[in-house]
Structure formats: C-alpha cells, structure tokens
Amino acid sequence: MDKYEKIRVVGRGAYGTVFLCRRLSDKKLIIIKQIPVEQMTKEERQAALNEVKVLSMLDHPNIIEYYENFLEDKALMIVMEYAQGGTLFEFTQQRNGQLLEEHDILRYFVQMLLSLQHVHSKQILHRDLKSQNILLDRKREIIKIGDFGISKVLSSKSKAYTVVGTPCYISPELCEGKPYNQKSDIWALGCVLYELASLKRAFEAGNLPALILKIMRGTFSPISDQYSPELRALILSMLHLDPNKRPDINHIMADPLVISHLFYMYTDMGMVPCKTQRPLSSMSGAKQRIVHRTSSYTGKGTGVGIFLDPQDVLQSKALSSVYTWGGGIMTPNKLPVPSSDTQITQISTGRSQKGAVTKNGRLFVWEAPGIGADIPGAIDGSQCPAFVPRYLEGQSAVAIQHVACGDLFTACLTDRGILMTFGSGANGCLGHGNHHDVSQAKIVEALLGYEVAQVSCGASHVLAVTNEHEVFAWGRGDNGRLGLGSQESHNSPQEVPLPEKYKPCSVHCGVDGSVVLTLERKMLCCGNNRFNKLSLDVTTGSKVQQIDEVNCFTLVTAPPIGDISVKSVDMGTSHTAAISEDGQLYTFGTNQFGQLGHDVCPDRSPGLVKTLQMERVTHVGCGDTFTVAITEKGKIYSWGKPARGRLGRNDPDSGIPKQVRLPLDLLDETLEVTSLSCSHGITLLAAKPVQSSGAVGIQV
Template identity: 35%
Template sequence: MNSNKFFEDYEKLKTVGQGAFGTATLYRRLNDGKQVVMKEVFLMDMDNSEKKSALNEVEILSNLNHPNIIKYLGSFQKEGSLVIIMEYADGGNLAQLINAKKHKNEIFTEKSILNILSQISAAISYMHTNKILHRDLKSANIFLNMNGNVKVGDFGISKMLNTRSQAQTVVGTPYYLSPEMCEGSDYNEKSDIWAIGCILYELACLRKPFEAMTLPVLVQKITACEYSNIPEIYSDELSQLVHSILQRDPVARPSAKYIHDTIVPKTAKKFEAQSAKISVSRERSILYKINNFGDDQQIIPQELPHKTIIDFSIGYSHSIVVTIDHCVHTWGENDFGQLGINNTQKQTFATIVKSLQHEKIIRCAAGRNFSLFLNAEGVVFSCGDAQQGCLGHGNWDSVQSPTIIEALMHEKIAKISCGDEHVVALSTEGRVFTWGSSKNGQLGQGHMQYRCSPLAIKLLNLTKIKDIFCGENETVLLTINGQVLVSGLNNYRKLGVADQEKIYLFTPVPIREKIKFVSIGLNHTMMLTENGVLIALGRNSEGQLGKGNFINYPQPQTIKLRNKITMIACGLNFTVAADNRNVVWFWGSSYKTYKNMPHKNSNSVLPLSKNRGEDTMIIKDFGIEESLDQFDSQCAKIPRSILAFYASPSNIKTGNVIYVGEIKIKAGNLYVLAHTTTPPPVKQFTDRDINKDTMSQIGGTTAAPTTLTSLPNMV
C-alpha cells in the first residue's frame, strides 16, 4: 500500500491516545466521511520482542470478525512505523462511562449491566473459540459507540493458543490480574473470565474490586479474593454471578460462552419478572415546606397531584408548579391575577391554569405578584402585576391571564428567572434580556429606571452566557467558561465586587473556579463549583457562610463539607445545602433558639434512628453533630444535618426510592422537592375535604388535601 497516497484520502481530526511506542489518531475518510482510528506503532524504538507483539496485534485483528470486537480495516508500514487502521468507537470507553456515573452520583441499572456483560462475553467467547486470549481486559479497553454497542479492543498483548498450550508471561493491568497470574503460575482463558468479573463488579460498584496503595498489597488481596459484596439494590442472581467468576479456582469459573448463553439470559429473565411486579410504581414528586429549623421543625407536604414535578417557583404571595405532563398549577394570593386563572380570587389549593394546558410549559418563575411561564418552543408568557414593568408587554397594565411577551418572539428563550421586581431571560444563542425595576442596578443596563419591555444586554468580548440566576435585587450571569458576571445590590460585598454598593453594569467577579450554580440571599451569596465545593461571599454575622465563626470576610471563602454538595440555597441570614447522599444541611440564623436542643453524639452524615424500619423513606434529625459550644442562642456557625432522604435496601430492591430533586428558600421557608417511586397514599375524602371550587380532578388524582399514610414515615 502506498502510504503517501493513502493519507491523501483522509483528513486528520485529533489524537485520541498516546503511549511510549506510538499514537492513536482519528481520521475522516474524505469520500464518505467515515471516521477511523490509525494506530501508529514506532517499530524503530522497539526491541525484537516488542516488534513481535505489535505484529501480533495485526495478525490477531485480521483474523477477528465479530460485531462486539473493534474491526480491523488494514495496515501498512511507513518510515519505521507500523500503522494499523481500525474501526472508531464514537462513544468513548467503559472506564469513562463509569467515571461519569460516579461523578454524577448515578448508578447503572441491572438491565444496563446485563446488556454490557452480554456483549463483552459474546466477544470473549468468540475469541476463546478461536484460541485467542485477550490478556488485558479492563474497562478502558471496552469501547462504546453512540448506539450503545460494546466493542472489545486493544489486542496488543493478546496471544494465540493451541489446544495444549498455556500462557506463562505475566502481562496485563494489575487491578485486573487473576490470582494465577499474580502467583506466576500457568494461566489460560479463565484469566480473561476473571477480568470480566472485575469489570462486572466495577459496573455494579463504580470501583474496582481490588484496590491498594502498593502492588504487594494489591497482589495479596487478589490472591486471597478479598472484596466486598455488590450493593443490595442488585438481584441475588447478579451477586451470585460476581462470586462465581471472582473465585480463586480457575476451573470453577464459568466460560465466556456459558456466561453469554446461559447465565445472562437466566438472570435477565428473573430481573424482568421482578420488574414486571413493581412496574406499577411510577415516579412522582412531593414538595415539602419546612418553616422552622430546630426542635420545633415542621415538614409539611404541599397538596399537589401525584405526578412528577419538572419545575416550581415560590413567590412571597403565590406558588407555581409545572408537572411532567406540562400542566401548570398555581395557588395563593391573586390580587393582580398572578395565578393566571383569569380572575383575582385567592386559591387555597393548587389550581390548573387552563389557558396554558396546550402550550407545553416547561419552566416557571414567580415574582412579587407576577408570574412567568416558558414553553418548549421558547415562548414566554406573563401575567399579574405590571406596575414595575415585569410583564414585559411594553406597558404598565396588569393582566389576569398568561399573555405572550411579543418582544421576545424573535428569540427562542431557554431559561427564565426573576427577582422581586425584575426579570431575566436567556436565549438558546446565549443572549440575555432584562426588564422590570433597576432601582438597585439589577437589570445591568447602567441605570436605575424601570423598563416595561425586554432589552438585550450588550456584554464585552461577545461573551456567551449559559445560565442566569436572580436574587431579590440582584442578577448573576454564568458564561460558557464558568466566569461570573454580576449586577444589583452589593451590600456586604455579597456579589464579590469591592467598593460598590450598587452595580449598574454587569461586572466580572475575580473567582478562578468554574461555577455552575449561584444562590443570592439577603446579605450573602453562595456559589457552587463544578467540583461540588462552595464559595461564600457577604455577611457572616449570623454564621451564614458556614466558617464556624461570625467574622465578616472581605474576600470569597471556600467551604467544604464531608460530602459533595449538589444543591445550595440562601435565605435571609442562613444557608441550606443538599449533598450527593440526599442529606440536607443548615447553617446560620433561623431566628430560633438552640439552647434547649437535645444533643446527639453522632458523626453519621445520615442522621440515625434507633428504630429505623425497613419501610422508612425519610428520616428527620434535630441532633447537633459536634458540640453545643458551636451554637450560640440563635446561630448555627457550622453546617449541621436537618433532614435526610433514605430508602432501605428492601425498598430499593422493590423499586421504591426517594431522592432530593431541588431546594429553594423564600421568606424564611425552605422548600424541598423530592422524587419518589412509591405508590401514593390512599385517602378517603369527607364532604368537608371536598371543595368543588378549588379541587382539581386530574387524571384520576386530586389536588385536595391528603394524609400521607405510606410515604414518608417520619422518625
């Protein structure tokens, strides 16, 4: 093959791998756009055995033809290098997928695990049938394409065996070595099976079964088969499969063919049968209102339909919820028509906004006596009080029914947010629009006036915005690079800009970390980084920064909790956060005394209960985790857990889970949105319960008052 002419037919895209003896580069074929990987091996830098290994890969690849194995497309030599052309898997590798799941605090479903295992075992069964050992099976060598197909690759140290031979050279990645390889004994295809078991374990646990700081300790653990059980959320059959593979005796391990043909189908069948039994459980959401923090803490579920909530917003006088079927529910005060129901009657219970039923609403925002709604097509509606210009209709006239903001019809809006008297909208192109009151500079338009129609914000260097956040009188913009821009009320330097009480133009904040979420309180601000670390700014006289003292800091402060923080919300003089274990934390002042609070000497991040039953889905805790010395008469200076969402192993096994979806604070009250798959409770209504004017019958469920009888159990 003429290598020079060959490369003329391809366009180089990027390097996808690099090692001591070569590089792997992604190319695009010009005639049809097909992408391929060219693995260039530097033969000149190798000794004879290494050259033999490289040529061995070509020989092996050329003899393999299986849908779950990276396809060999050809090879040639040029200028002392061997170039191997292979199929490109555009979905990355399994190790990357596992790390992504771990980073997002997600797990693989058992169905997904069995699907991946089936494809891996099919590929290895094919190889073993053709007398080929892989010898370096690991999650990084299991490639994926965008269709979800698994492709086994990287055969640089594979070895062809005849029916009587066994391999003796110790090769492979240490974490996946079999006991016989660790001991230097002869090994065969059952060492590949061991590696499959390690990958299976990694899928279930998001970590390797054998880990150690040093190689001798790692080898000791492998040879002793010392590993923990997989989580109880997975079936007994899957757990038994792990144990059947990760056993010391190679002869006792099942073959790849038996795993693929018998074990996986059998396990999948039992899993599907179990899933069919629990399929009646469907995810729904519960919105809790918590209006005290301390020994008189009250957790009140809001009266809403038994559906999944995709967005909610709480104003001072009214509330909005959007469910997964795009229905909008509003309740509360309605003096200006902010509920969008074409009248000004107060609604005690959630009421459907009928005029939006066919608009596919996906987002909402509640301000002071006004409401905004965003549909899937990027159209914004508003209703309620227009005295501050927040409706964006180009006038100061209040409306009682959601009305399209015509000035934004030329833009596709992706996000909306609002403060008490101002509104911010973000387009899919990264353009920002603001309107309403700018008496504190919150519109970022360089003035203190009121504006009744949206105005596009001109930012320096054509900065593209990816997210927007509003406080009562503040606006924060996040750029695509994680930079923070602020405008509005900057009391106590809570926006991170020195010597400006009010910021009238969007100003960058000198923070190096990449920010992904911002919450602005009355006197302080919390920023959440992409790594789950908190950056605190502003007043700390009530301990709301979580530093363990009442010192006001002129510079942003870093706050680290024991678990990764996923959500944050700022109140008047306190902060609430949720972590990746569904624990809710509180610090600062809630205007309640903690002097008589019972003390618990517990260091568990999940608040404990002596009589926790198997059906427990939520645990409430009022214990102080460290010492009463850390609290004065009104303030919690360091974070403490106030609530944890918990599902027992038996709950999870039957498909009943609960987790935190979002937290928000308004007027000193905390709102926690929880998602669960448990069936809703059953309530027998009396005549007193039923108010035909306020109760909404929705899909066989009701928004009238219910009594929680099955979820949650409060302890």
C-alpha cells in the first residue's frame, strides 16, 4: 500500500472492504478492494482469485479497468478504476419517479450491450448483472460494468450449473436448477433495461418463494405508454421464459431501435467536436425535387428521397469529378455530384448501380429517376442518362469509408469496421442469413464481433477481410469461388480457411472467382480458372497442367506472377490484371477481344503489357471484355472490345492500349485519379483537381 493513500471506506461486502484511495504517483483516485484470504474457505479464496483472473482478461471502455493486485496483511488487494457517478441503482432511485427519455435509456443500454459483448467474447458469464453493479462516470454519461466476483470463465461453449446471482435478476432456468449460458446474462440485462424504463425492478416480492414464482411465470407490469412499442417488444424478447427464444447480443445490436444509438456510440461519443456538415437540403442553392423512388431490383417503392436537379449541380465547380462510360455511353461523361464541396475518396460500380464515398464519410448512389418522376433527360445535351445523386438514408450518425457494388446489391463499410448491405437478397449476397431484399442499409449481424477492414463484391458473392487478417465469404458457391472447399452456397458469412503462413490484407471478387492479396504481396486464388485467368496452371518442364477449378484458396506460384510482389489486382469476367510493386502491369486469361493488351502465350501464361512498360501503372480495372489502366503520370488507357462505348473512345483498333481523353472540365487544368471501378461493360472513374504546384495529373 506504499503507492496508495487511503481516503475512506466506500463499501463493505461478504468478501471484504472497498476503499477509495489516491495513487501517489499521479494523484488519481482509484478503488482498492481488500479481501482477507487467510480465514476464507477454499471456495471463497477461489472466488476472490477468480475476480482478478476475469478482470485481467477484460479491456473495454465500458468495464471497470483493472490495474493490479497484491497481497498485504494476509489480504488480497485488487486495484481498480473509480467511477465517481455512483451506481445505476442510485441514479434511478434519485429520479423520484420522473421517467427517463427513451433516447437516454437506449444511450445507457447500448453501452451495457457493448461491454457484455466483450465479456461474452472472452467466454465469460457475468452471472451477477444488476443495477447495483453498473457504475457511472462523474457526468453520469458513461456506463462502467463492475463486480465480477462470481463471474465464470467457460472452458468451452458449455453451460454452467451453479445457482448464483442476485435473486431479483436471476433467470427462470437458474430458478429451476437447469444448465445455463450467456442467455442468463441477457435475462439480467433485460431486467436492467426494464428498470431504466420503469425505475423499479421487473420482479419483486416479499419473500424468496414468491419472487421465484413471479420469475417462473414471467409476470411483470408493462412499462409506460410514453415509450415506443419497439422498446416494449425488446424488453419482452429479452425476458422470454425460454432461453432459446431470447435474442443473443448480436441480434440485439442489430435491432433497428438500437442501431442508431450504437452508431452514436461508435462515431460521436468522445470524439473531438467538429464543424457540422451542410445538409443536403442547402447544397449550393441547387433546386431540390422530392420524388418517389422505385427499387431497381424489386420494382417496389422504397421511400422518399431528396434529389438534386442535375442542371443545377453542374453549374458549380466541384472538388471532385466523376466520369463514366460504357453501357451505351460512347465517350467519358461527367456525372453530377451532390455539391461543389463534395470530395470523393472511393467509388464502385456494379451491373446496375454506382456508389461513391465522400471524404466526410457520406455514401451516395447515382440513380435513374423513379416511375413518374419529373427529372430531365440528358445532361448538357449529351447521351449520358440522367443519373441523379442520392445520399444513403439513415446515415446521419454513420461514417462510411468504403463501398462495393455487386449485381443489384451494395455493401458499405463504416470507419469503425461495421459492414452493412442493401439491395437484392438473391443468392444470399446480403449476408443476413436469408434471401430477403433490403431497401436500406442493414448491419451484417454475423460480423458484428469483428472489425472489417475491406469488402469486395462479385456478381453474386462477397468477400470481407478483418483487421485481424480473417477472411469471410458468402453468396453463390459454385466453381468454388468462396474458397470454402466446396461448391455450397451460403447466405451468411463463413470464415475461410487460408494457409497459415500468409496474412491477407485485401480481397477481390470476380464473376466466378476470388483473389486474396497477402501482406507478403502474394496472390491466393480460388474459383473458375478457365483460360488460366487465376494463373493457377501448373508448369512442369515443357508440360502445362491446365487447372479448371479450385475450391480452396491456393497460392499462385507460376511465373511471372508467382515471382513478383503484387501490389494491386482486379478481376473481369474471363481475365485478370495485376500491378507489381514497381508499377508493371500483367494480364492473364482469355484474349478473345484483345482485353489482355498483349499476344497470348501458347501455354496460357500471364504476360507483361509491354505497351505500358515504360509507364508506372497505379490503377487497373477489368470489365467483361475490356481493361482500363491509369498511370502515375495521369494517363488513362483502355483496350479490349469497343462495343457500346466500353473503351471510352471511338477507335476500332482495340487490342492495343490507347489513351482515353476526358472532356474539358471548365477551369481545371489537371486532374488526379483517386478511384477506378469497372464492372461488366461500364467504367466509373473519380478524379480531383491538382493544384498548379508541379503535381502530376491528367491533362485535359
């Protein structure tokens, strides 16, 4: 205790005394729990040591922090964080019957959810979750869960049997002496949520038998009508008598009532205050038009959105420009962006949708007008259809950092690693465990416990990689494109087995194949290897073994791809392009329409695009029968099948890379490409102006 100064006793319990102390090194107030161990039974000593063990395993902002433990005067001293705001029980009692606002209840509730998710992820049961063990910071804004004295660490996903916990919060299965697991903590959390909404306990009685009877019957008074039906339904689900019918942590976190408050916790709470972004309704004085949106994949109405008049959008000089060609658009056409101060960091295109992410974390898509909408035809008299930008709805508290488009569906990733999907549920590509269509972005529940770093959408399957180098796949499984060792399809994320030696850093989906790039700059491929488009053919001497299909991710070893450090890769329908660390471009697969940009080798080997050998390639995109590349000097090259504007230029000589010219952009002298995406017969390209300070850009 030489490092600490005792101030006062703040509590006494069955196992010992709790002191408020000051740490002498930094004058920080802390709590020391003093537990005499000499006269304790073996079971009591084990309980004391168990709390130390559990606390040392946990590290979460909504759990009381553990500092250290030591023995002194035949007592175990546990040093912990001090929460100055008292307990949640004291807070509710001090309300004097004045009910909390629903948003305040949910603000506390999501913090408890996050902390309990962390506890359960460590295979720990709290077993004594109650308002007296939930603490508050000085401002009574931050929740801190404490008192893990009777928590149980599960050696596996087995169930516990010992009847422990505070009677008012114990679950029906505990009352019956049945085995229990995390669902008993869900019951206790439901009791705490009820207590926040009613300022009284869900189950109270004058004696223990009467209390047990109430719990076994699941009878409690309804909460006030001032609260939403959704909140009442959430409480009822958590207090379901059958533990198998209670939602687990991930299902609760994905509840529409909880999501917005969860995002608030992730994005706003504790962040440095910043200037509020201008709402869409005040952008550049542009005219707005409210129209009924029709889903492009179901034909059903999906709500009301705010659109901008394309003529007004084009009048101002934007900080970012987006161009598209292909699909009948013969030369690059500029797409409207929401406002002049929009800065686009990343784009993606699928068969029918185009999406973009802005620097301030907004996601918008370009849509054709809905049925009956009064939107002009072409922009500036060009042949480009009247695509109209629309921000993703319900995104006010979410910062998007990445978007990926598949066929009729879209995946977007928040800056906190939460993956959301929307669009067509065909093939299970949304990852929600079903095949239902979703009109607004919905969290992929199965990945809530992971921090997703990047996502890629193919035509009908999806791959995601986490910051812990785990890869998940779902969607159609034929040709082995999911890398799961079979051709089985899945409508929810499945962890993909990978060679232990390699750590994945990015994923890339094609039409019927997949690529994982590793930190070692190697390619792991699976799926359809027709025309050797995955570079998986095996060469032995003068003989070439043609590999048609691979169901597991396999390392590419054949030269030249197996010998280089691959920096970037993109897959088309029947060919692939890879950029090496030194900016050299290699292509492989079929060359039926000249999409490889070089003569095909007799043994189907990948080849260097020699036309660009003197350039340093920075971006590459592969469509169905064409390829687009961007060089370090800002030049845009395309080659392949010229039909329907795929190459963005009127040139019948399609097998040789030739330059694509963007239209003059008013006052811009040079542009720097920030993102490139190709899909089927369409190209989408984002660029930003480069200041005249000697920076290299696209000469327009």
